[in-house]
Amino acid sequence: MTFSDLGLRPELLRAVGDAGYTTPTPIQEQGIPVALQGLDVLGCAQTGTGKTAVFLLPILQRIANAPRGGLRALVITPTRELAAQIGDNARAYGKYLQVRSTTIFGGVSMSPQTDRLRRGVDLVIATPGRLLDHMERGHLNFSHLEVLVLDEADRMLDMGFLPDVTRILKALPTKRQNLFFSATMPREVEGLIKRTMREPVVVEVTPRATTAKSVRQVIHHVTGEQKRDLLCHLLGRGNMGQVLVFTRTKVRADRLARALAGTGRRVAAIHGDKSQGARTQALDGFRSGRIDTLIATDIAARGIDVDGISHVVNFDVPNVPEDYVHRIGRTARAGADGDAISLVSHEEAGFVRAIERLIGTSIPRESVSGFTSAPPAVLPRRGPSGPPPGGSFKRRSRPPFRASGSRPAAVRRQA
Numbered sequence: 001m002t003f004s005d006l007g008l009r010p011e012l013l014r015a016v017g018d019a020g021y022t023t024p025t026p027i028q029e030q031g032i033p034v035a036l037q038g039l040d041v042l043g044c045a046q047t048g049t050g051k052t053a054v055f056l057l058p059i060l061q062r063i064a065n066a067p068r069g070g071l072r073a074l075v076i077t078p079t080r081e082l083a084a085q086i087g088d089n090a091r092a093y094g095k096y097l098q099v100r101s102t103t104i105f106g107g108v109s110m111s112p113q114t115d116r117l118r119r120g121v122d123l124v125i126a127t128p129g130r131l132l133d134h135m136e137r138g139h140l141n142f143s144h145l146e147v148l149v150l151d152e153a154d155r156m157l158d159m160g161f162l163p164d165v166t167r168i169l170k171a172l173p174t175k176r177q178n179l180f181f182s183a184t185m186p187r188e189v190e191g192l193i194k195r196t197m198r199e200p201v202v203v204e205v206t207p208r209a210t211t212a213k214s215v216r217q218v219i220h221h222v223t224g225e226q227k228r229d230l231l232c233h234l235l236g237r238g239n240m241g242q243v244l245v246f247t248r249t250k251v252r253a254d255r256l257a258r259a260l261a262g263t264g265r266r267v268a269a270i271h272g273d274k275s276q277g278a279r280t281q282a283l284d285g286f287r288s289g290r291i292d293t294l295i296a297t298d299i300a301a302r303g304i305d306v307d308g309i310s311h312v313v314n315f316d317v318p319n320v321p322e323d324y325v326h327r328i329g330r331t332a333r334a335g336a337d338g339d340a341i342s343l344v345s346h347e348e349a350g351f352v353r354a355i356e357r358l359i360g361t362s363i364p365r366e367s368v369s370g371f372t373s374a375p376p377a378v379l380p381r382r383g384p385s386g387p388p389p390g391g392s393f394k395r396r397s398r399p400p401f402r403a404s405g406s407r408p409a410a411v412r413r414q415a
Contacts, residue, residue, distance in 0.1 A: 006032045009061055011096035016057075019092055025050035026205040032057055035179060040197045043181040044204035052089050054203075055149045055179045060090070062147065063122045064097045070144030075125040076168065078156040078299075080105040080276060081283060085305055086125045086151070099123060106130045107276035114139055128156070128164035135171060142172050153182040153189050155326075159299060162188060169196060184322050211325055214332040217340045217363045219352065222371050224345040227315060228256065230371045231343065232263050234313075235293065240339075241310035242286070245295045246327050248316035253295045256315060260293060269295040270304075298323055307333050314342040317351040321358040 003016050003024055024032065027045050035041050035058035045051045059073045077083050087103035094101065101123035102116045110133065117124075117139045124131075124140070134140050148169075150156065156165065178197045182189050193200065211217065222230050234240065243265075247253045250271040257269035268282035268291045285291035287306050296304065298318065309331045318324050324342075331338025342363070344352055356362055 001029055006057075007036055008032070008057060009064060009097075011064070012057055012061060012093060015093045015095055016053075018095075021053075024053075027051055027203055028053050030205065031203040034201045034203065035177075036061065038062075038177050040178045040200040041180070042193060042197065042200040042202045043179070044185065044202065045181065045183065049205060051181050052086055052151075053093070055147075055151070055181070056086070056090055056093055058179075059123060059147055059149075060094045060097060060099055063099050064094075067098070068144065069120065070141060071121060071124060072144060073123045073147040073149070074142075074145060074172070075123070075149040075151060076128060076131065076156070076165065077125065077151040078127065078159055078161065080107055080127060081270075081279065081304065082152065083125050083127055084280070090123060090125065101125065104130050104134060105276075106133075107279075110134070128161045128168065131168060132164055135168070145173050145176055147177045147179065148172060149179045149181075150192075151181050153180050153192065154184045154186055154322075157186070157188045157192075158320075165192070183326065211328055211340075211359050212332050212338075214337050215328050215340050216337065217328065217342075219342045219344050219363050219365045220368055220371065221344050221365065222368075224347070226371050227343045227345065228259050230368060231256075231313065231315060232260065233368065233371065234341065235260065235263055235265055241292065242289070242306070242308050243293045243311045243313060244286075244301070244304065244306075244309050244330050245293065245313040245315050246301065246318070247295060247297060248318075250297055252316065253297055257295050260295070265293045266291045267293045267295065270301070271297045272299060298327070301327070301330070304330060306330070308336075309333070309338065311339045311341060314340070317342055317344055317348040317355075319351050321351075321355045324355045325359065 001024060002022055003013055006024065006029070008016075027043060027049050031041055031043055031051070031054035035054060041054070043051050043054060055075070063072050075086060077086060083103050083105045087101065090099075090101045100121045102113065102121045103125045104113045104117075105127040106129055110130075113130075113134065114137075117134065131140075150165070178200070180189075180193060180197065180200070220230060231245070235243070245256065247256060250273050253269040253271050257267050260267045266285075268285060270279050270282045274282070282291060282294065283304065286294045286304075294304070295315075312328050312331045314324070314327060318327065328338075328340035331340060342352070352363070
């Protein structure tokens, strides 16, 4: 099947061809025809499967087929980087159509966004916090809205945006098409689907909580104090191209970036405390290859959709197992192979066991001379109702990706 078989307008087919795409991905093949019919769609897919085109192409076709005044479609997404990326895709796919789109997110001045909204737009891509800011100031009119997209719904709720999303939904027309995309289906997402969607068509191309077979996974056991030296050693081997490194905190990301800068690698860090300009510059540099090692926290990395990442390194093992699947899904894109390396300290053994239970397989262990820690067999095991003795494993009592509730407005508005 080709894109020309999906029922898209010639202008969209031309733009898709300009972008270098000829054959739709499985989720595009299944989802685009359904979305073009105006039906509600629930897409279950990881980042990197091509899901953005599943909602953007039908939205652009709908707007172009029946031009009318007013905002026609709204896309809500959890992070600034992802909003910017979707905005870029909307402009690329719609460049031969008279469709006005804009992105609105925090970290930058509201004035240019307000001016664009007042001039009139057909499509808005927004993060929840800044969208509410504009709504409260009367800058948005939803009376003509026909399509709502919630992208990465599980992560949006996990970041504490459930109250914001609920407020936004109450302000929208009830008669509309809903397109929801989520890699996992925690209870909150399922509840939102039941309250919001009308007999959605489920498009699921990858079994939930699975990892791509083309990703080579490996664990290196090491002490916490040796992690930085081990990473420098691995990078110094010279066989690692574009590397995405995950840390648990912003402070650790900055410290690691300073340490790795002396290895000859071109390094940048990206997290929520960075200005929007710095985040954009780092991400653009990583995409272009000017930066070959990008250090990120989970939230900041949510908008990183870059082909050609050869290695994902878990400098800190995620304490939520699903985050591991999200992280390593950044490599091995578009048919390529990739490597996922996890540096595991004694205290993180419980996190690894939770990850292996989720993905249903054991991750291979490899030792690196001079950097070995306690072997897996003697690491403390988690008891039936608590963390390993002396360990720091803290399993969430709530289901994975459950919303953490309303956060302080000052924090929530950063997205």
